[in-house]
Amino acid sequence: MTLLRIRELGMRFGGLSALEDFHLEVPPGSLYGLIGPNGAGKTTVFNIISGFLRPTQGAVYYNGHNITRMPAHEITSLGLARTFQNIRLFGDLSVLDNVLVGCHCRGRAGWWEAVARLPRYRREEKHSLARAQTLLEEVGLLDAAGEIAGRLPYGRQRRLEIARALATRPRFLLLDEPAAGLNPQETRELIFFIKEIKDRYRLTLLVIEHNLRLVMGLCEHLTVLDHGLTIAKGAPAEVRRHPAVIRAYLGKGAVSSEQ
C-alpha cells in the first residue's frame, strides 16, 4: 500500500535534464526525506507533485489518482499540501487571514451565498474561524493573529506557512527545506514540532532538506538525488555511509580518505 507513487519521472528544461528516471513510493504514515546537494532536482520533484510543473516523462499517482497533469488547486483539494523553500506568505494579509485562505478551499458555499451571507456560508465561515484559531494556537501564533503576516520574524513565518498548509486539511504534506535559515535551537524545536503535527493530524510527510542533521533525526526513509539522478535510497544510517552520497556531499577525496 502506497499513498504516493512516482514512476519514471523525468523533467527536461530545453537541453538541461533536471530529473531523470525518478521513482518514489511513500507508504501512508511515513516520514520520508528527499536530500541532495544544491541543484540536485529536489524542488523540481516537489513542483511536479504539487502541480506547478508538468513533467516531460513519467507519472505521479496520489491515493490512486493520476495527478500528473492536474492543476495545483485540485491536487490540494485531494489532500496534498505544500510549503515553499522561500516562504511565500500573503504578506499584506493578517496572520489569521493567511490561515483562513487555506480553509477557503474546503468551503462548499457559492459566491452568491457568501455575498448574501446565507446560512450555509455563515456556518462554514464560523467553522473556518474556529479551525484557524485552533491551528494558530497549536503553532503558537494565536497571540499574533491580528498582525500583518509579512512583519512576523522569520521563524514564526515558517510556522505560519505550515499552519496555513494544514488549514487545507491535507493527508500528505510536502515541506520544502523547513529548516532553511533557522538556528540550531530553532531547528531542534522544528523537529519536535513536525513530529507533533504528524501524529496529531495523521500526516504522511515528504521533506526536502539540506540540513543533514535534521534529516537524520527526523526521517525514516531517504532518497538522495544528485544532478537529477537518484544515487541512494534507504534508512538514514545506511544512506549516510553510502559512498556515492559522501562523494556527492563532500567530493571525491572525502571517500578515499575515509577508506
Place this chain on the structure above:
Amino acid sequence: MSKTWLNLGAIALLALSLWGASLWADEYQVRLLNNMAIFITLAVSYNLINGVCGKLHLGPNAFITLGAYTAALLTLPPGEKVLNFIITPLIWPLSEMALPFPLALLAGGLVAAAFGLLTGFPVFRVRGDYLAIVTLGFGEVVRVLANNLQGLTNGPLGLKGLHPYTNLWWSWGVAAAAVLVITALVKSSYGRAMQAIREDEAAARAMGVNTFRHLLGAYILSAFFFGIGGGLLAHLITTISPSLFTFFLTFNLLIIIVAGGLGSTTGAIVAAAFFTLAGEWLRVLEEPVRILGFTIPGVPGMRMVILSLALLLVILYFRRGLLGGREFSWDWLGRGLRWLRQR
C-alpha cells in the same frame, strides 16, 4: 446584529439626503451628484479587479461603452431611432424595441457581463503587462466597432435624444447596491482568496484556490456594474458617441482608485466623489480672471494640469493612496468617537 442596524441607518440617511437634494438642489447640483454616484459605481467596481485581485485591467471603457449603447438602444422609442439612423437604418429587432429604463439598464449590465465572460478566458491566460495590453486592446476594439457598425451604433454620429431617465434615485441606488455587493464579496472568504491571489498567486494555488475562477468572477461582476454605470451615464448625458468612451475614461478611473488607495473600497468612494467635485471647482482656472487690473486669459485644460499635480503629490506623499488600503468600519468610527470624547 447591531451593525446591520447601523448599515440600515446609513442607507436611510442616504435616502433622506437624496430626498432633500431632490427638493432643494438646483439642476447643476443634481447633475453633479448624479455624476458622482456613477463614478463611485465605476470606481468601486474597478477597484475590485485592480485593487483587490491586483490585476491591471485597462479595459473598463469597453464595458461602459457596451452598457451605454445597449441601454440607449433599448430605451429609445422607435420613432426617435428613425430620426437618429439617417445613413444606415438600425437593424431589426432593435429598431422596433422599446423597453422600460430599469430593464434596459439591466440588459446593459448583462451584455457587459457576457462580454466579460467571453473575454475572460483569453485575458486570464496571461499575466502582468500582457494582461494590461490585452484589456487595453479590448477597449480599443469596442470603440472601433462602435465607430464602424453603422447599422447597430449609428457610427461616429452616435445616439441623440435619449430621455434623461437617470435621476438621483437611480444613480445613487445603483451606487449603493454596487458598494454593498462588492463590500460583502471582498469581506467574504472569496474576497480573502482574491486578496491572496494579489499577494502571491502561486501560493494561493497551493492553498487550493482556483485562481482562474476567482479572477473570472471578479472580472464579470465588475463588468456587470461597468455596464450598468454606462447605461446610467448615457441617460444622464442623453447623447452618446464613441468618442465619449476612449481610454481617457479608463485613465480617470485609474487615477481615482490609485489616489484612493488600491484595494480600499472606502478610498475608491472618497476619491471618486472628490474627483467629480474637483473637476468642477477647478473650472475657475479655465476662465479669464482679473487681478489688479490685469486680465489673465483662461487656459483650456488647466484643471487637468492641476489634477495631475494633485495626483503626483498623492503618489509622492501617500505612497499607498489616501486611505492606504484601509477601510471604513463602524468599529473604526466608534474608536474615533471615543478618542474625541476623551480629549
